[in-house]
Amino acid sequence: MSKKNPEYDFKWCPGCGDFGVRRALEFAMINRLEEVGEPIENNVVVAGIGCSGNLVHLLEGEQPYGFHGIHGRTLPVAMGVKMARPELNVLVVAGDGDFLSIGGEHIAPQAARNLNITAVIMDNGVYGLTKGQSSPTTEMGAVTSSTPFGKVEQDLDPLELYLTLGVSFIASGFSGQPRVLAELISQGMRHQGMSMIHVQSPCVTYNDTYQLIKGNAKEGIAPALWDIPEEHDPSSKQAAYNLVQQGGLPVGVLFKDETRLPLEGQMANIRARARERSIEQLMDGYTF
Amino acid sequence: MQMNDFVVRFAGEGGQGVVTSAEGLAQASTQVGYHALTYATFPSQIMGGPTWTQARICIEPILSSGDQVDVLVAFNEEAYETHAEEVRDGGVIIYNADEFTMTDPRSFGLAVDTLARSTGNNRAANMVVIGALAQLVRMPQTYLEDFVEARFRRGRENDSAIIASNIEAMNLGRQHAAESGFVLGDLAPPTPPDYKQLMLKGNEAIALGATHAGVKFYAGYPISPATTILLWMERNLIGEGKFAYQVSSEIEAITAIMGAGYAGKKSMTATAGPGVSLMSEGLGLAWMAEIPLVVVDVQRGGPATGLPTKTEQSDLMACMYPAHGDVSMPVIAPGSVEECFYGAVHAVNWSERYQGPVILMSEMSMAERVQNIPRPDLTKVSVEERLTYEGSNGYHRYSGYELSPMPLPGNPGAYVANGSEHDEMGDTTHLPSRHIQMTERRFSKLKLLQEDKYEAENTAASIVLMPWGGSKGPVREAYDELRAQGVDVGWYYSMFLNPMPPKLLEELLTKELVIVPELNYQGQWASILRSRGVKAQAITQYTGLPFKVSDLVAEINDIVSPAKEVTRV
Numbered sequence: 001m002s003k004k005n006p007e008y009d010f011k012w013c014p015g016c017g018d019f020g021v022r023r024a025l026e027f028a029m030i031n032r033l034e035e036v037g038e039p040i041e042n043n044v045v046v047a048g049i050g051c052s053g054n055l056v057h058l059l060e061g062e063q064p065y066g067f068h069g070i071h072g073r074t075l076p077v078a079m080g081v082k083m084a085r086p087e088l089n090v091l092v093v094a095g096d097g098d099f100l101s102i103g104g105e106h107i108a109p110q111a112a113r114n115l116n117i118t119a120v121i122m123d124n125g126v127y128g129l130t131k132g133q134s135s136p137t138t139e140m141g142a143v144t145s146s147t148p149f150g151k152v153e154q155d156l157d158p159l160e161l162y163l164t165l166g167v168s169f170i171a172s173g174f175s176g177q178p179r180v181l182a183e184l185i186s187q188g189m190r191h192q193g194m195s196m197i198h199v200q201s202p203c204v205t206y207n208d209t210y211q212l213i214k215g216n217a218k219e220g221i222a223p224a225l226w227d228i229p230e231e232h233d234p235s236s237k238q239a240a241y242n243l244v245q246q247g248g249l250p251v252g253v254l255f256k257d258e259t260r261l262p263l264e265g266q267m268a269n270i271r272a273r274a275r276e277r278s279i280e281q282l283m284d285g286y287t288f
Numbered sequence: 289m290q291m292n293d294f295v296v297r298f299a300g301e302g303g304q305g306v307v308t309s310a311e312g313l314a315q316a317s318t319q320v321g322y323h324a325l326t327y328a329t330f331p332s333q334i335m336g337g338p339t340w341t342q343a344r345i346c347i348e349p350i351l352s353s354g355d356q357v358d359v360l361v362a363f364n365e366e367a368y369e370t371h372a373e374e375v376r377d378g379g380v381i382i383y384n385a386d387e388f389t390m391t392d393p394r395s396f397g398l399a400v401d402t403l404a405r406s407t408g409n410n411r412a413a414n415m416v417v418i419g420a421l422a423q424l425v426r427m428p429q430t431y432l433e434d435f436v437e438a439r440f441r442r443g444r445e446n447d448s449a450i451i452a453s454n455i456e457a458m459n460l461g462r463q464h465a466a467e468s469g470f471v472l473g474d475l476a477p478p479t480p481p482d483y484k485q486l487m488l489k490g491n492e493a494i495a496l497g498a499t500h501a502g503v504k505f506y507a508g509y510p511i512s513p514a515t516t517i518l519l520w521m522e523r524n525l526i527g528e529g530k531f532a533y534q535v536s537s538e539i540e541a542i543t544a545i546m547g548a549g550y551a552g553k554k555s556m557t558a559t560a561g562p563g564v565s566l567m568s569e570g571l572g573l574a575w576m577a578e579i580p581l582v583v584v585d586v587q588r589g590g591p592a593t594g595l596p597t598k599t600e601q602s603d604l605m606a607c608m609y610p611a612h613g614d615v616s617m618p619v620i621a622p623g624s625v626e627e628c629f630y631g632a633v634h635a636v637n638w639s640e641r642y643q644g645p646v647i648l649m650s651e652m653s654m655a656e657r658v659q660n661i662p663r664p665d666l667t668k669v670s671v672e673e674r675l676t677y678e679g680s681n682g683y684h685r686y687s688g689y690e691l692s693p694m695p696l697p698g699n700p701g702a703y704v705a706n707g708s709e710h711d712e713m714g715d716t717t718h719l720p721s722r723h724i725q726m727t728e729r730r731f732s733k734l735k736l737l738q739e740d741k742y743e744a745e746n747t748a749a750s751i752v753l754m755p756w757g758g759s760k761g762p763v764r765e766a767y768d769e770l771r772a773q774g775v776d777v778g779w780y781y782s783m784f785l786n787p788m789p790p791k792l793l794e795e796l797l798t799k800e801l802v803i804v805p806e807l808n809y810q811g812q813w814a815s816i817l818r819s820r821g822v823k824a825q826a827i828t829q830y831t832g833l834p835f836k837v838s839d840l841v842a843e844i845n846d847i848v849s850p851a852k853e854v855t856r857v
Contacts, residue, residue, distance in 0.1 A: 007722070008715040041681075044697045046547070047704075056704055057715045063681070065697040066704030066714065067550060069543070070573050076540040080547020080555070081697070083531045084505050088551065088697050109536040267531065276527035279500050283663060286486040286496075288319055288438070 010054050015210075017175030017201030021122050022055050024175075025093070027182035029064060032189055038089060040064050046078045048094030048103065051129045052122035052201070055093045064091075072102030075110045078117045079263075086264040089189060092119035097127045100136040100158060111165040111194055116262035118188040118195045122175070123158065124203035132206035144206070159244045162196050163237060163255060169195035170240065170255040174213060174225055175202070180251060187253060193262045200225075200249050213249055228252030289473035293346035294425055295354035298417075299371045300363025300384070301336045305414055309361065310341035311658050312414040313421060316435040317345040318487055318660045321480030327353035327834070328656040330512075330597040338366060347476050350659070351624075351761035355836040358472055359424060361417055364388060368395075380470045382420055396468035403460045409453035419461025425475035432458050484663040490628040490654035491558075493661070494584055495520040497632030498556050500664075501671050503582070505548035505555035506532040507541045509563065512596040513652040514586040517558035529553075538563035542570030542583065549574070549581040550705050552676070552696040554636055558584035561594065561603050564610060564647075572611030574645035575730060577705040578686070578694070580674055582635045586650045589832045598832030599653035601757050602808035607647045608786050608816065614727055618642070618737055619786040621649040623760030626661040628654060630669070631783050637672040642733040643694055649785075651758040651807075653834045677701045684712035689729045691736060734787050742782035742792040746771065750800040751848050752778030754824070756785060756813045759835055763805050766840035770848075773841075777803075777848055785813070788820075796822045803827060803847055805840055 012018050025045075032038045043064035047053035049071040056066040069077050074092040082090045094103065099121050110117075126144060127133040133146035136156040143150050162170045169191040171184040181199060188195030202209045215223030228250050233239050240255040261269070296313060298306045307328055314324035328341040344354040356376040362368035365388040368381065375381060375394065383390060385397030398420055404413040415436070422432055436454045441447050488496075495517050506525050508518035521532035531548070535541050538559055545555035559567065564585050574581050587603045589595030607619050618638055622631030628650060635648040677683055677693035683701035685692065695701030704714035709726060711717045745767075746752075755763035760781055767779050778799070782792055796802050796817065802824040804814040811826025818824050827843050829835055 005711070005713065005715050007711045007717045007719060009718065010716060039698075041700060041702050042698050044551070054716070063702040065695075065702045066706075067547070067577075068704050068706045068708060068714075068716070069546070069577070070569050070707050073539065073543040073570070076535065076543035077547040077550075079535075079540075080505070080507070080544035080549070081551045082547075083533070083544075084548035084551040084553040084555070085697065105537065106540065109540070271526060271528065274523075274526045277524065279496070279666065282496060282499065282524055283486060286488040286492065287663070288315060288485070288487045288660075 008057055010057065012051060012054070012058070013205050015204040016051070017124060017199075017203070018052055018055060018122055020175035020178045021052075021093075021120060021181065021199055021201050022058055023178040024181035024185055025055070025091070025120060026059060026061060027178065028185035028189065031182065031186050032089065042087070043089045043091060044081050045091045045093055046074045046081065048072065048074045048092070048098030050095040050098050050127070051203070052093055052095035053098065072098055073106070074099065074103060075106035075115070075119070079110060079113075079115050082115060082117055083263065083267070086116070090117040092117060094119070094121055096121065096123040096125060096137045096158070097135045100156060100161075104136070107161070107167075108165045111162070111167045113263045114168050114193040114260050116193055116264060118185060118191075118197065120185060120197045120199060121158070122199055122201035124201050124207055125209065126203050126207040128203045128206055138207070157244065158198050159254060160241070162198070163240055163244065167196050168193035168257040168260050169253070171195070171197045171253045172250050173197060173199045174249060174251055175199055176210070176214065177251065184253065191256065192258070192265070193260055224248040226250055228254065291425060291473040291475050292348070293344060293350075293354070294358040294472060294475060295342060295344045295356060296359045296361060296421055297340055297342045297357045297371055297374070298361045298363070299338070299340035299367035302330070302339050303336060304363040306339050306363060307341045309414045309417050310343040313343045313345065313418050314658050315439065315487065316418055316432060318485070319435040319438055320431040321478030322347060323349050323660055324658070325350040325353060326658045327653060330656070338370065340367070340371065345475070347478055351765050352837060353657070353834060355838050359421060365390070368392070378472075380424060380472060382417070396464070396470060398461065398464050403464070404457055407453040407456040407460070409450065409457065412454050412457035415454045415457035416461035419458030420465035422458070423462040423465035424470060424472045426471070426473075427475055429462070481662070485660050486663045487658060487660045488625065489516070489656055489658050490625045490650055491516045491586065491656070492520060493625050493628035494558070494632045494648065494650060495524070497629040498582070498636055499524065500666055500669060501633045501636035502554045503556045503636055504530050505545060505553040506557065507535045507544040507555075508557050509535060509538050509541050509559065511538070511560045511563050513588055513655045514558040514560050514563070514584065516655070517584060517586070538566040539570065542567040545581045546570060546574055546579050549579045550577070550697075554580070554640065556582040556584065556636070558586060560586050560588045560596070561606065562592070564603060564606050568606075568610040571617060571645050572613060572615055573707040575611065575615045575617070576707050578643045578730070579645070579705060580639040580643050582639050582646050582648060584632075584648045584650060586652060586655045588652050595832045597652065599651050599758070599834055600807045600830065600832060601651060601759060602812065602830070603649065604785070604808070604812040604816070607649055610647075614731075616731065616734065616786060618644070618646045618734065619649060620646065620783050621757035621785050622654070622783050623755070623757055623781065625654060625657060625659040627783055629661070629664055633669055633671070634783070637670070638737050640672050640674040642736045643674060643691060644733065649757060654758045685714055686710060686726065686729070687712040689725060689732055691733050737787050739784050739789045740791065742784070742789045743779065744792075744795065745779040746776070747778055747795065749776050749778035751776070752780050752796070752799050752802055753805070753844070754780045754796065754802050754817070755805050759805055759807060762835040762837050762840060765837040766844060769837065769841050770844060775845065775848055777844065793820060793822070799823065801825060801847070803844060805835060807835070
């Protein structure tokens, strides 16, 4: 919504990381408008359910199209939009619960298809909107409202998951750096194929990780955040695995495979090989 | 004895040519001007497993697969044992003498594979069988030769050799049948229809109808008995701006076609009951966010995995009320292969017209049945397009209590299509007044789907029949027979189940009793009619098989006759 809508009463908590992600996304869409002249209404933002999905209602300035559907299904909706209208720029915004838990089954097939969309995942390691239950990225052992005796599941490393599933562009960022994040999202949009921008976006209410990420010199806490060094070769999957093994919160592009065709390219190749027939010709096949 | 129709059941194991023989006979017969309908059941396994297919050949258009088996072709002993008792008095059994021998006095053996091999064409086994069948009903030889010529003349070098071997195979079959001494009668000569025809299955008719209606986006997941629609679309929905794809689940299918519908493409998926269950949340979203799309449910039997390869009409409740919350899903249920074509066109038109989801309900028995139908004249089949927004930015997409123009991405008028209750711009809201407005808006759009036309006969009768979907054919045959017997019963039918044509409902409300034969335990359509105030009573069957006309005649008579006595008193 471009102006304050008095009827829309959802608010992010003050300090929520999602504010920064929203700004980054706005920057990225404006960059794209300036870079390639793509009008804002050519962008479609497919949102998941949860605090993060509300981003689609909170965008300021000129409005893209939005789709705020059902829990966990952003990727297949995005597939429908993109493959129906490949000229549109399709974005997914979702949280760790929506994308990695209930929606986890959709990542592998879309990565295999190399669906040409950009997914921005706001990972706060918790279900915020339902008040603090554990998510796949909640740390093992953590006490949450749904793990009163500590979480017994091993926590998931999303970056490693994306690498393993064959996502063709993987970046990692932090909501507290909107300009840096905007640049990563822009690179993801330029990538011809499936791009994942995984963002640490802290929940100040249920899982405040700001100090952990940024560190605190006074208390002797080293920052988890570190910049991926320039000499990293993002075309090497092994190098990307090695980066992930170092732990913490790497910022930058981990992996980029530009050799694969996106799904719409594969389909164009099929069109070139297969014969299009009119409805009358198709009916002729059933005459006798 | 003159015969107007005859029914052949082919039974054996999957892979023995059971299906291809039936379809071959149907093709041979329609080629020369008869009408044909096959009914197939399949084992849920790829190789082997008991299976049977029935072909009915008639001088008139056919409504059902036929109750009485005139000829059983048993490809193995188990098939004989299972099906022998369904052969009518005076019927004939042909058994595959390459597989087994037996002494049933109604039978003769035919070594189909050996005879085929003797022609030098191993693939001509079907023709041996067809030749024998033709002899039993004394179908003139020229008919069969015309058929072989039409089927195998494809401009190949060895066409003539193939045609010669197939004709020889038929002659061998004919010769053996003649030697057996069995004769069923003389099949009356055909009256070739003076209109163009197509010979196809229900699923193919649905795919063609949807294509004509402008479906450009198809996503599906393999499931019996809907898979063939996915395969058809992948092969034929080809070209710029068209897309057909096998996705990874029914949840992906419904949400992918949702994205496409939102982006402006006419979109469709086809599934069966288990898929409908998985799609239920998505169907609610399409209703809520007002996204046009079509879901085809080719029904099979039972809950859960149920009977994947049998027929039933037990998904009606699930299709009409698939989702949580206040939803009333538009449902069209065609009653024949021909109606599968027109039903698909209507379903796509409806979804565009009211900007929401529509379910097209078919059934296994129609999906896999081959039938000759009049070729649709496309110049007379109208195709509708959705009302799109053409203005500038600042549009309120969900304003008012009625349908409003839909903006498409890439154009001014950006909004959020929202599955949460929303305000006019699509932003989430919880205001009571807004929930009232949006709920009434969504339901008001159903008015746009009220059609005028329906079938009605002998409307003066106080007791009437009202079948739905694939039971239309056998119920119609039962109706014709009952009327011939002098039973005063009326006929009503529409493929539009929700919403119903309003005048049809008005008429039904005046009836003393509406009898609904349907293939489920609970009497689902009768129950829905009762909820609309109609005095409806179901005749149910839950065998996984279609109705038999004779059973229906008896059951309807049981209901109608006591009522007639009461009125006489």
